[in-house]
Amino acid sequence: MDRQPVLEGERLRLRPLRADDWDALFAVASDPELWAGHPAHDRWQEPVFREYFGNALRNAGALVVIDKGTGQIAGASQFYDYQPDEDGRGPSVEIGFTFLARSHWGGGTNREMKRLMLAHALSQVNYVRFRVGETNLRSRTAMERIGGRLTERRQQEIKAGQPSTNVYFEIDRAEFARGPLNR
DSSP: OOOSOOEEOSSEEEEEOOGGGHHHHHHHHTOGGGGTTSSSTTTTSHHHHHHHHHHHHHHTOEEEEEETTTOOEEEEEEEEEEESSSSSSOOEEEEEEEEEOGGGTTSSHHHHHHHHHHHHHHTTSSEEEEEEETTOHHHHHHHHHTTOEEEEEEEEEEETTEEEEEEEEEEEHHHHHHSGGGO
């Protein structure tokens, strides 16, 4: 699967993350409010974000979100954990590690970004997975709004030095075709 596409929408352009995006992306990520409900609530701190940024570059699936109206970076997201056929349902990929500047909350940015990413992914895989912190109500609500189906799958990990539980949402081709992102 091509995890480094350039995707164009009405208001957004998504392109592969580059090392020289550090300053602009950290300027967005350094807002503690972005991470207030997130399991990695300390990601606004420079050393923590530097680790995130380095991992995103190594992952080779990270995209920056550019507001076409201003030309400014407004956030980032990633394609990762491609599975050729993990569970007999065919290929899948995960979309995650997503964050947006508060100036882009509630105005359709997440919806457009996810529509672009899902359309790209679902042209190459059967379904897309999303891992969300169980207590991250903002992200869970956003997943429901874009048509994500909560699964039974759970995962435990340590985030910001604390145990955290993740839940998984999925969207397959048929759900995407008839879902809210295509209305």
